[in-house]
Amino acid sequence: SPLESAKQAAAFKAVDKHVQNNYVIGIGSGSTIVYAAERLAERVSKEKLNVVCIPTSFQAKQLIVKHDLRLGSLDTHPTVDVCIDGADEVDVNLDLIKGGGACLLQEKIVASCANNLVIIADYTKDSVKLGDQYKKGIPIEVIPMSYVPIQNKIRNRFGGDVNLRMAVAKAGPVITDNGNFILDWVNFKQSDDWNQVNTFIRMIPGVVETGLFIGMARIVYFGQADGTVKEQI
Numbered sequence: 001s002p003l004e005s006a007k008q009a010a011a012f013k014a015v016d017k018h019v020q021n022n023y024v025i026g027i028g029s030g031s032t033i034v035y036a037a038e039r040l041a042e043r044v045s046k047e048k049l050n051v052v053c054i055p056t057s058f059q060a061k062q063l064i065v066k067h068d069l070r071l072g073s074l075d076t077h078p079t080v081d082v083c084i085d086g087a088d089e090v091d092v093n094l095d096l097i098k099g100g101g102a103c104l105l106q107e108k109i110v111a112s113c114a115n116n117l118v119i120i121a122d123y124t125k126d127s128v129k130l131g132d133q134y135k136k137g138i139p140i141e142v143i144p145m146s147y148v149p150i151q152n153k154i155r156n157r158f159g160g161d162v163n164l165r166m167a168v169a170k171a172g173p174v175i176t177d178n179g180n181f182i183l184d185w186v187n188f189k190q191s192d193d194w195n196q197v198n199t200f201i202r203m204i205p206g207v208v209e210t211g212l213f214i215g216m217a218r219i220v221y222f223g224q225a226d227g228t229v230k231e232q233i
């Protein structure tokens with residue numbers, strides 16, 4: 001499908017351009033990264049590359065193991081040469097909404113340890129402002145016992161709605177890889193200063209992390225429906 005070939009094109013381009021021998025590579029989460037893991041495995045075996053892969057979720061860990069890639073951790077590799085990850089939406093400043101897959105906490109930690117954060121996305125993620133296209137809300141990971149007061153505080157300060165993300169294949173709320181809940185902040189007013197919004201939300205006791213990745217991405221590869229790739233820096 002055009003969407004899948006877009007994801008694959010972005011993923012292959014990023015791996016081909018940014019992966020070098022002896023690299024420590026952060027492996028993101030979601031569906032686009034699956035193509036990146038495939039391409040990485042192909043390059044490792046063809047070029048006999050020596051790399052270590054740091055997962056950002058149970059899903060990423062499974063991908064690394066499935067492709068016989070060397071599994072590492074921040075304990076032994078606290079500095080990551082490049083982190084390759086997806087995004088739910090990208091604005092013109094390369095600010096991101098992430099967390100559609102509820103993996104934002106470890107994604108942001110690994111991204112923060114990386115010398116370079118490379119985002120791979122299909123054309124549906126390519127927006128002018130956050131919120132133009134992605135309507136599922138800004139994900140926020142919270143400690144379960146605090147989710148109601150956090151919902152109230154965000155709604156009172158910024159408006160919009162703040163919904164507890166309910167599971168599909170499990171009764172009750174989604175539980176993250178870290179044992180927390182996810183709130184999705186929808187119908188938010190588009191901000192010109194996401195840093196200020198992000199800081200306010202992160203300071204609410206019980207908030208663990210937000211899906212606002214502000215000033216973190218260095219380059220974004222947008223796969224197009226025709227299989228070409230648009231770079232944005």
Ligand code: DER
Nearest residue numbers: 030031032086087099100101
């Ligand atoms: O949840 C996440 O942050 C993922 O990276 C997600 O945003 C990317 O999802 P996709 O590659 O399946 O579109």
